[in-house]
Amino acid sequence: MKALPNPTNIIISLCTASLLIFVFAFTSTPSDETIAQNEWVTLFNGEDLSGWMIPEGDNGHWRVVDGVIDYDAMSEAEGDKALWSDQEYEDFVLKVDWRITETPYTNPNVPIVLPDGSHKLDENGEVIRMAVPDSDSGIYIRGTSKAQVNIWNWPIGSGEVYGYRMDSSMPRAVRAGVTPSINADNNIGEWNTFIITVEDEYLTVELNGHKVLDHAHLPGLPESGKIALQHHGSQNESGEWVSPPSLVQFKNISIMEL
Incomplete structure (x- = not known):
């Protein structure tokens, strides 16, 4: 007579199968699951700045040129000079192409950023700094x-979240998590592609096909809010840049809400 299965073995097998189903469900990517259900929405039509809030008093410095958003870092608006989306978003995947058009300012204070987000020090415990041709923007x-997902010419590369990395009150794991794992930027003047995924308090950034931030934790991130293209930089009375300017262009901006 064929022996009946051991009830204990059956229970173990069922528990193992249940555990595998749970692990698969937990580790699957929500954005992958929702692609079939949600649609990409274009945030820039290539013709004008419809869907964006131009800062009052800007006087045409945020503009569309040859199908791209072009900024000369010279907005005349008082206060905030960033270009904000009309709508607010919660969880989403954002695709955007960007490029730095030129780097007329040399930044003398660029640190060497270590993998844990800290700065390399010299023998006296001082931060080592270097001079780098630099422009600065972000999303x-x-x-x-x-x-802010940074756009700049620092050796660490674009995609880092400076505001969290430099916040000493944040846990070390958070500061390390918002530090790019690789410099994936193309050369100055060449186009780059961000794929930015925001889910709950977590951020993933893919740059030119490389995942530079992977599920980075942003404690205290608001539940929803607008997207902005950053202004940075100013000139002195002689017309010389005194900080890295946002000499950038953007195109092919689309979003999928999760």
């Missing part, structure tokens, strides 16, 4: 400049 998520 604000959920309405806060602290959660």
